[in-house]
Amino acid sequence: MDEIARETIIQAASGDADAFEQIYRATADFVYTIAWRMTHNHQEAQEITQEVFIKAYRKLGRFGFRSSFKTWLYRIAVNTAINASRKRAIERQSVPYDDSVAAVHVADTRDPLTQKEDREQSEALVQSLLSLLSPEQRACIVLRNIEGLSYQDIARTLGININTVRTRLKRARQKLYDSMKKGVIHHEV
């Protein structure tokens, strides 16, 4: 994770809107991707992203440079997204994820004429796979498989032990594998 300059953070903490915008520009896509992958809902992802940066702005003065700034911000983002995801699951009563399309049939055709269709199907498969997981497991998979964070960075971002990261990833992937074996997810090659 590329770090944000200390000076920029200090300026933003003292109320410099331009400095805060620099921070936003450097991190917004990551935060939005997490929010979108956690909720599968663009409106909600926008609200979460907005909430994350408002929280960050308010807490910026208390950031003590003891950890990486991005880790600090991403932790706010993941926690906010997990909470939103949990709340959504409660509201929807046992439907943990938007669309709840767990059973998706994906034909892995490589015909260039159907590339767009392929991408859409690929996206649908990703979302349906994520829908099978708990918010905590989903966060780990998104951070690792989509954002490409190392185990160490995931541990720092989530504020958990690196072995807990391993356990969560293993359980999440085992669940995906079992679902495929049971035929919940169909993936033809």
Next chain:
Amino acid sequence: MKCKEIQDLIMTDYGDRQMDEESRKTVAAHIAACPECRGFEQAFQKVGFEPFAQARKEKAPEAIWTHIKAGIEQEQAGGQPARLRRTGTMRELIRFRRPAFALATVAATILVVFLIARQPHDTQYAVNGYLEDQAEFLTYLGGGEGDVTAYNGNGYVDFGTDIERYFF
């Protein structure tokens, strides 16, 4: 290593390339020699890694920054930042701050302990009963039929009871 351990590593460190080269070679050698683990790895790739390799990273819509900026400006001006989330506003209203919550918990605990302490217990009833019996007995002794004799340090004091009359 056993196949179960190898398959766990396929789902984690080996699959994610988070292990050192030497360990990786050991796992790869096992997979190459073991049809079961090779089959597992190939099947697992299709659901554990391949779908996510194509997953796109999203671009945050510009409208978000416009809202955040407006919120910050409003906050700097002394007001509350604008929020998209209606439920969030309600949550803010009913949310307790951590120190206030801790203080309330301590106060409630002290109150509960105090109330429990004030409740009479079985042992207390027994003690009270015993004291009442004793008081009643003393009243009886000091009341009608006669008095008792007691040694007060200087000699016996006559309380005029039947017993005293019988013995002395």
